[in-house]
Every structure is written in structure tokens, then in C-alpha cells.
Amino acid sequence: MAGMTVLITPLVDATSPRRLVWLASGADGRPLGTASLRLPPDEGHADLELDVHPAERRAGVGSRLLVEAAAAAAGRKGLRSVLTQPVDEGSPGDRFCVARGLRLVLRLTYTRLDLALPLPAAGADVPGYRLIHWEGRVSDELAETFARSRSAMDDMPMDDADYTPDPWDVDRLHAVADAVSHRGEILCVTAAQSDDGEIAGFTELVVPGDGRGDAQHYGTGVLPAHRGRGLARWMKAGQIARVRTRFPELGGLLADTADSNTAMRRVNDSLGYGFTHRSLLYQYDVGQGSTTQRRQRAS
Numbered sequence: 001m002a003g004m005t006v007l008i009t010p011l012v013d014a015t016s017p018r019r020l021v022w023l024a025s026g027a028d029g030r031p032l033g034t035a036s037l038r039l040p041p042d043e044g045h046a047d048l049e050l051d052v053h054p055a056e057r058r059a060g061v062g063s064r065l066l067v068e069a070a071a072a073a074a075g076r077k078g079l080r081s082v083l084t085q086p087v088d089e090g091s092p093g094d095r096f097c098v099a100r101g102l103r104l105v106l107r108l109t110y111t112r113l114d115l116a117l118p119l120p121a122a123g124a125d126v127p128g129y130r131l132i133h134w135e136g137r138v139s140d141e142l143a144e145t146f147a148r149s150r151s152a153m154d155d156m157p158m159d160d161a162d163y164t165p166d167p168w169d170v171d172r173l174h175a176v177a178d179a180v181s182h183r184g185e186i187l188c189v190t191a192a193q194s195d196d197g198e199i200a201g202f203t204e205l206v207v208p209g210d211g212r213g214d215a216q217h218y219g220t221g222v223l224p225a226h227r228g229r230g231l232a233r234w235m236k237a238g239q240i241a242r243v244r245t246r247f248p249e250l251g252g253l254l255a256d257t258a259d260s261n262t263a264m265r266r267v268n269d270s271l272g273y274g275f276t277h278r279s280l281l282y283q284y285d286v287g288q289g290s291t292t293q294r295r296q297r298a299s
Contacts, residue, residue: 004059006032008069022069024052024061032056035065037073037082044164045081046074048284054092062096066284075286081162082286086256086279097282105160106258106281109265111273112214113253115244119272122237126229129192129200131238136187137177142199143170146191149199152221157260161283184209188246190239192222192231200226203235211247217255220264233267240271 005027013019018039024032033052040046048070052062066082074082086108087093097104113119138146150168166172180187186209191202201222207215222231243250255273257264 006059006061006064008064010069020070020073022065024065032061033065035070037070039077040079040164041166042164043078043080045083045162045283046070046077046079048082048084050084057092057096063100066100071284071286079286082284083161083163084282084284086281089278089280094280097280100284102282102284103160104280105162105283106158107260108256108279108281109259110254110256110276110279111268112276113240113255113268113271113273115240115250115252117272119240120237120270122241123230123234126192126231126234128195129226129229129231129234131190131235132193133188133190133239133242135189136181137174138189142191143173145197145199146202147173149191149202149221149223150219152201152223153219155224156221157258159258159260161281162285180206186211187218188215188239188243190235190242192226192235194226201231201235203232203239205239205243205253207243207247207250210249212249212251214252214254215243215247215250217253232264233270236267236271 007025007027009023009025011021011023013021013036016038018041020037020039022035024034026032031053033050033056035048035050038047048066050062050065050070052065071082083105084093084097084102087097132142134142147168147170150173154165177187186207188205188207189202191199194200201220203220204218205215206218220232220236240253243253253273254276255268256279257268259265259278
């Protein structure tokens with residue numbers, strides 16, 4: 001397959017002006033792989049998704065999509081770096097990133113809570129707060145305070161990743177809830193509301209539309225001024241109890257946490273989440289190229 005002709009064609013994603021998409025195809029028109037790049041609202045990093053058909057790997061398709069399409073577009077936009085999606089440790093994606101000289105910047109541990117097993121007690125309520133729950137879009141009454149609470153995740157550990165969190169507002173909250181709904185899934189939110197009415201922390205879960213299989217945790221965060229009171233564990237325990245009743249056929253809950261996020265890992269461990277696998281996040285530094293390219297230029 002060496003010397004195979006690869007054509008890179010830019011596509012249009014009509015659903016998102018901040019998402020660039022490319023198709024790699026052979027000379028005969030058969031599709032070989034795709035790449036997409038989610039651009040930030042300002043400067044910083046872009047998020048990459050890259051996929052090559054297993055039968056077409058190790059022929060340079062992924063490298064072409066990475067360098068000539070995604071990284072080149074990020075450079076034209078003046079961005080510093082491209083972050084991959086997490087790849088399973090030891091997977092073809094992991095080996096591709098290593099071979100291309102991308103930099104390992106974050107390790108993630110994946111865990112699962114088996115809802116068929118007895119769970120630890122939730123513990124006492126936290127004085128000065130109450131738990132509230134909703135599904136889908138947040139109510140108009142809570143929208144502004146919920147948007148403010150989203151900054152609770154801005155300082156989550158990202159190790160060496162060139163990561164700048166996107167700002168949150170009510171429109172973005174609604175867009176995320178609508179995207180989950182359009183996929184046929186159910187966004188479940190549990191929040192800790194302080195006595196003054198402000199949301200101090202939140203935890204999110206996306207449940208399959210039929211209420212079966214495994215649900216996926218999204219974000220969990222507590223604003224800095226409210227940390228150290230046990231809100232994260234209290235919210236997650238409350239959400240677990242609620243979804244077990246609301247979705248009795250649900251099998252488990254999935255979570256992924258940065259290895260360096262010891263506080264959240266302790267919370268999950270205390271609630272009975274068990275290890276499933278580890279994944280890795282890699283970074284392509286746009287201004288300097290990959291490590292492999294720098295070595296080639298130096299020699």
C-alpha cells in the first residue's frame with residue numbers, strides 16, 4: 001500500500017460553523033478515513049477526532065489527515081495546539097500518536113459503578129444546601145446561576161495539556177441539553193443549591209433513551225468557595241439513588257477521571273466505582289510540529 005494515492009477533501013458541517021471536517025479517499029473514490037477539528041471561540045487549542053478504516057491503516061492516511069488537514073488548518077487559524085480525543089492505552093490510536101511523535105499530556109482512568117450491587121450510604125445532608133434535580137434543559141429560573149456554576153470545572157487537572165475551557169452562558173447550556181436530546185438520550189443533572197439560591201456545584205449524567213445499558217457521567221464540579229464540605233460525594237450519591245429509581249433497568253454508570261484528579265477519584269472510589277481501563281490524551285504542537293518532524297529538521 002506504500003505510495004497509495006490519497007485525496008483529502010474538505011467537507012462542510014452545516015450543524016456547526018466551528019467544526020472543520022475532511023474526508024480521505026483513494027484514487028478509486030473509496031473512503032479511507034475522516035478527520036474533524038472543533039475550533040475554540042478564541043485562541044488556544046482545537047479538538048481533533050481522527051479515524052482511519054482498519055484495512056487502510058499504516059499507509060500514511062492518518063498522517064496526511066493530521067498534518068496536511070487538521071494541523072495545517074489549526075495553524076492558519078493561529079491556534080497553538082491540537083488535542084486528540086482520548087485513545088485507549090495500547091490501542092492502534094495510541095501507537096499512531098507515539099509513531100507520529102505527539103506529546104502525551106494527560107492520563108485518564110475509566111471506572112464503572114455496577115448498579116446491581118449494594119451501594120455505600122449517601123451520608124448526612126450538607127447543612128446550608130439542598131439537592132435539586134432536573135432532566136434536559138435547565139429551567140429559566142435556574143439558568144443564570146447554573147451557567148455561573150459551570151466555572152467550577154475551569155481548574156480541573158489537565159496536566160500538560162494546552163487546555164483553555166470555553167466560557168459558559170445560558171445559550172451554551174441549552175445547546176448541550178438539546179444536542180443530548182436530539183441523540184435520543186436523557187441529560188440528568190443534580191445540583192447543590194445554597195440557601196441564598198445560588199448553585200454551588202453540579203453533576204451530570206447522560207442516560208440512554210431506553211433507560212438500559214450504561215449511562216455516562218459528564219461534568220462534576222464544585223465552586224471553590226464551597227469546596228471541602230463533601231458536596232461532590234453528596235451530589236453523586238443523590239444522583240445515583242435517583243437514577244436507580246428513575247431507570248430501574250439501567251446497568252451501570254461510567255466515569256473518566258484524570259489520574260491527577262485525586263479528589264474526584266477518591267469520591268468515585270468511596271461510591272464503589274471499579275477500574276475498567278486507562279486512556280491517554282496526546283497533543284500536537286502546531287507551531288513546532290510533531291516531535292518526529294522536529295527531529296527530521298534537526299538532522
